[in-house]
Amino acid sequence: MEIGTLAVEAFRNLAPSRLGFHARLNLLVGANGQGKTNVLESLALVSGRPSFRTADLADVVRSGASEASVSVRLAGSGEGALGALLGKGRREHAWNGRRVSRLEASRKLPLVLLTAADLGRLSGPPSERRRGLDRVALAFEPALASDFRRYEKARAERVALLVAPGRPDRDALSSFEEILAVSGAAIAEARRRHVGPLGKRLAETAALLGAPFEDVSLRLVSELPAGAGREELADALRRGLHAREAADRRAGRALFGPHRDDVVLVSGATPLAARASSGEARTLVLAWALAERALLAAAAGDLPVFAFDDFDSEWDRGVLARFAEALPHDGQVFLTSARAEVARALPLPSGAVWEVDGGTLTPAGLLDGRAASPSPLAGWPAERSDDVLAS
Numbered sequence: 583m584e585i586g587t588l589a590v591e592a593f594r595n596l597a598p599s600r601l602g603f604h605a606r607l608n609l610l611v612g613a614n615g616q617g618k619t620n621v622l623e624s625l626a627l628v629s630g631r632p633s634f635r636t637a638d639l640a641d642v643v644r645s646g647a648s649e650a651s652v653s654v655r656l657a658g659s660g661e662g663a664l665g666a667l668l669g670k671g672r673r674e675h676a677w678n679g680r681r682v683s684r685l686e687a688s689r690k691l692p693l694v695l696l697t698a699a700d701l702g703r704l705s706g707p708p709s710e711r712r713r714g715l716d717r718v719a720l721a722f723e724p725a726l727a728s729d730f731r732r733y734e735k736a737r738a739e740r741v742a743l744l745v746a747p748g749r750p751d752r753d754a755l756s757s758f759e760e761i762l763a764v765s766g767a768a769i770a771e772a773r774r775r776h777v778g779p780l781g782k783r784l785a786e787t788a789a790l791l792g793a794p795f796e797d798v799s800l801r802l803v804s805e806l807p808a809g810a811g812r813e814e815l816a817d818a819l820r821r822g823l824h825a826r827e828a829a830d831r832r833a834g835r836a837l838f839g840p841h842r843d844d845v846v847l848v849s850g851a852t853p854l855a856a857r858a859s860s861g862e863a864r865t866l867v868l869a870w871a872l873a874e875r876a877l878l879a880a881a882a883g884d885l886p887v888f889a890f891d892d893f894d895s896e897w898d899r900g901v902l903a904r905f906a907e908a909l910p911h912d913g914q915v916f917l918t919s920a921r922a923e924v925a926r927a928l929p930l931p932s933g934a935v936w937e938v939d940g941g942t943l944t945p946a947g948l949l950d951g952r953a954a955s956p957s958p959l960a961g962w963p964a965e966r967s968d969d970v971l972a973s
Contacts, residue, residue: 629690698895
């Protein structure tokens with residue numbers, strides 16, 4: 583999967599433009615505040631992902647405009663045009679002129695994104711760790727998307743019913759809890775299938791990046807039984823939801839279910855959030871992102887676009903060199919840097935350099951591909967998805 587061109591209108595400080603990107607590496611360099619991160623945010627939004635900077639899409643619209651637009655022309659196996667209109671209370675996606683959902687947009691342009699907001703993933707709230715696992719599960723099992731939608735809708739309806747004045751309607755409550763049990767069991771079962779393969783890939787990538795930990799894996803932490811099948815998970819959810827009705831009413835939120843799961847990175851039995859130094863934790867988060875990229879590629883048969891914002895900031899030079907050497911040579915990558923001289927000195931694959939100044943991107947030369955030897959990660963996407971799941 584490759585982004586051939588990017589066109590933006592009224593998106594933050596980016597100048598209206600149509601840019602043709604390199605098929606492999608695009609290095610965006612420039613001082614802070616010039617628009618490098620805005621480019622990556624535009625790619626995230628057109629791909630169906632949430633903004634990593636704001637919950638209000640009105641923030642991405644340039645002052646004086648009513649909406650912003652982002653469109654990309656995709657090359658490779660999924661050639662076509664993907665676009666998004668963005669504004670306050672508005673988000674619409676289109677594929678070749680036909681309106682599509684965010685989920686469909688994410689399938690047309692699979693994207694693995696690493697930003698400053700991700701670097702605290704190991705010790706931050708569980709939600710981002712869950713999303714990292716769920717993206718892999720959805721890539722292999724797209725039908726799960728409907729289970730996630732049903733689950734979240736039923737969870738909100740159940741809480742609203744519980745906190746409303748008076749005694750809740752028992753039939754309505756039972757109906758919502760049955761939806762939560764069935765859809766929640768599907769989600770829980772999928773997480774149990776995919777946490778092992780993702781943890782294995784993460785461990786292999788962490789070793790390539792020089793992380794000093796052995797027996798690295800991901801552990802799913804859940805109140806639901808660990809080795810259970812779907813029916814047993816559904817039964818556990820029915821019992822747990824019923825038992826916690828009073829507590830949920832007092833709290834005004836749902837305190838039980840797969841939305842409370844956590845995904846913990848461990849070395850042996852020791853959680854690495856408490857053991858890893860700041861630099862080691864960053865390396866492990868980078869390993870997680872590269873592992874996710876490999877598994878999404880195995881699921882789709884095509885490499886997702888990989889984007890890493892401010893990739894060389896506060897990183898050990900040795901880790902950066904190993905990261906540069908580990909980047910696959912057969913997929914598109916976007917990197918941003920405020921230190922052009924540092925980025926250019928790394929053994930990055932061949933590609934193009936873009937100078938970003940005041941929201942304008944200007945071609946600034948080519949990278950000569952000093953990392954000429956094959957990447958140790960380059961063979962991963964060739965694996966069949968059933969092989970990955972069996973590993």
